[in-house]
Structure formats: structure tokens, C-alpha cells
Amino acid sequence: MQHHTSFSFSWTLKQGLAVKKLNVIANSMGSRGLVDALEGLKINEFYEEFVFNQIILAAPDIDAQIFVEQIAPQLLNCSNRLTLYASSRDTLLASKVKRLSSVPRAGDSHESKFTPVSCLGVDTIDVSDLPTSSYCFSLGYSYYAELRDLINDIYNLIRFGHEPKDRNLIANTKGPSLFWKFRR
Template identity: 40%
Template structure:
């Protein structure tokens, strides 16, 4: 997989600690992550003290095997070559709050494997503190990273010659991706033709701001399919709502965001995990839906995993229960 990051390089020999939580210049590289044969769909298998696992084991755990930094020219030159050989498809993943560089790498590898994605997988890792108590620091850092993210997106869209480019963001990462995209399209509107699909999963963004400002601008300036995954079970977003005093764009329920030009998918009731915040990548129904979306290009109305819901002359979709 390829990565771009504006985290500080710690030079640590432990690859899991190679990039920290401090701000830095934009850096590029390649990383190899192994998936165990025993991998379970939607899982990131890591050592657990509860299972008396005190070190990584490639037969049991998702692991980083190697990491190599590259200069910008080599990075995009080699990426272009790989994309040309692998069906001219690529996706970029931008992680959310409370995520380390290693966590972002593991999640990208898991998504790639579970979606059976054969193209070029790329992730952008901004300097999240990877700490539940550092929410406001992460908020400041995703804002700071937006400029770097915009510049990376410009290169990613122009230097790779990809036929299909999917942009995927999760949680707080949606703040950076949506703002960077809007600013980039203001400067280079022709680049919208490079984008195939935008997937916004559980966005930790003020719902009113999204409905009034962000959503309409993305629809008008990009004009490409946008899929919004939301859930009423997401405890992380409920905590964010309490902090900010406003509904989040990733919430379902009475304040669900429904805009003409964006396909809203309600994933409530699909994830039984502790926080139910990473459901887009951890539940089989959602993985199946995203796979269908990216593989076939089918819109929500044609995907078997979904059922239509009407609301005030607008419509959104809900993931069917019992789908396997």
C-alpha cells in the first residue's frame, strides 16, 4: 500500500511507532501489511492481553512487515505504474479521530482485503493523537492538515492516470477531505472529472453546517456520486454531539441528513460492537454494500443490500437486516 502523512517521523525501529502525533511536512512511502490466514471479515486482529498475546504473530495478527519512505517524484511515478498494471483503479482512505499511523495502515489493509480490491490502496494519515482524551487536539490537527491534504489530492488526481478513483473518509477525517476537496475544486474545477465516487462514513461534522454549506458545495462543484453512511447506534458521534451541542452529519434518526445529490445510507442496527463507530469497515452487510458500489457502480436504488425510505419528498436507504 502507499501512504502520505504529515506526522513526524520518529525514526523508531518499531514500525508501529514509526510516525508520531506531531505535525510535520508531507511525507510519502510504501508499506507492506500482512493479513493472517485466519482473518475474519471486518476484524483487525491484533495482540490481546486478554488472550495472553504479548507480541505480534503473523499467523494470528495483521502486521506491518516493512515501511519505506520515498521522495515525491518516485512515489507518484511508481504509483502511476502500479495503477496502470492493476486495472487503473485506486482508493484513498482518510482515517478519523483517535487513530495512530499503524491503526490507519491496519484499517486500510483490512478494507482492501475484505473488499477484494485489486487496485492501488492509499491512505492519508494526519497527526491524530491516538488518544480518547485528545479530541480537541485532533480537531486542531485535522484543520491544520487540510492544506496538505488538498495538495496531496491534487497530485493524486493528476499524476496517476487512474480511471477509477474512490475517496473514502471516516469520522473526523471527513472534515479534512470535504474541505480539501471543496478548496481544490475552487482552484481546479476540471479535476472533478478524475473522481469516480466519494464515500463519507460516519462524518463527525456539524449536521447543520453539512446541510447548508458542505453538502451543497460538494454536489455543485464536484457533481460526482456521493454516498453518506450514517447510524443512530454510533456512540462516538453521540459523545461528539454532547461536546458540540449539535447533531453530527453521521447520525441517523430524526435529524438524518438527506440532500438531493447525496445517497444517504442508514446503517443503524448493523453493528453490535462497543462504540459502533467503524461499522462501515467491520460489518459484513456494509462491506458487501461498499463492495457492490465500487465493483459494479450500482446506485443505491439498484443494490440488493438496501431498501428505500421516504422522508418529506426525499428518499434515503436503509441496510436490510439479515443480509449475508
């Protein structure tokens, strides 16, 4: 049922509104829903000719290995750019890792476990170093909607489509993977 609903909604957007650019932001478990919906669209051959402009995943609650091996390639095939924001301060993701067999999540960047998820074609941005205020009652859960630098980055990404090197980011090559951090 979820696939049918997603397909109907997207098809209506595509046909009725002559959408030229469609940007999608998914947070935490919503990332799973997005992946399921896009799989439904793929089954219905929706994005044979339609490509999403930006797909943005904020703190995706998805198994990191499955993301790299299966999900990222699928999302890259249906979008102009795929951006993943991760944080080591997301205590909800961290507690989930502790409770559920220590399987790293794509949105978790706790350095004691691993560096942020990185794979070819995905712009991974670690926001752990950004200054916080309330940070959603100190859970770190909704940082994508609370941190001014991050909100500005998402705006510039959607509005102008700039690559990470052309935004307020610096490459961090610590460890085996490339990811980005905000300039301080």
C-alpha cells in the same frame, strides 16, 4: 499547509498515474479533513476537469445543517456520487452531540433527535439496524469497516457504481426525508 499537501498529492495522482477513477472514503473527523482538502483543490482549480468517482462519508463528524447547506453541494460538484452512512449506534457521535450544544452531526441518526441527514443528490444510508458483533468495543465508531453488509455495499458501490435502489437497500420515507436502509 494542508491544502498545499492535498493539492500536490492529488495533482501527482492525476498527472503521473493517469487516474481514471478516484474513490475517497472518509470516517468521522476524517470527513472534515476531506472537506478541507477538497476546498483547497477547488481554490487551486484542480477539479475543473477532474471529478472523483465516489466520495463516501462514514459517520461524518460534521454539523448536519452545515453539511446540507454548504458541504454537500460542494462535494456533489466534484464527484459522480456522494454517499453518507449514518448510525444511531455511534456512541462517540452521540456523546459529542450531548456535550457540544446538541448540534446534530451528519453521521448520527438517533431517531429521538432527527432522521438521518437527507438532501438532494446525496445517498444517505442508515446502518443502525445491521447486526453487530464487537462493533469496535461497543462504541459503534468504525462500523463501516466491521459490518459485512456494509463492506459489501461499499465494494459494490465502488466497483459497479450502482444506485441505492440497485443494491441491497430499501427506501425509507419515514418522516420528511428520504434515506435508505439495508434489507433484512
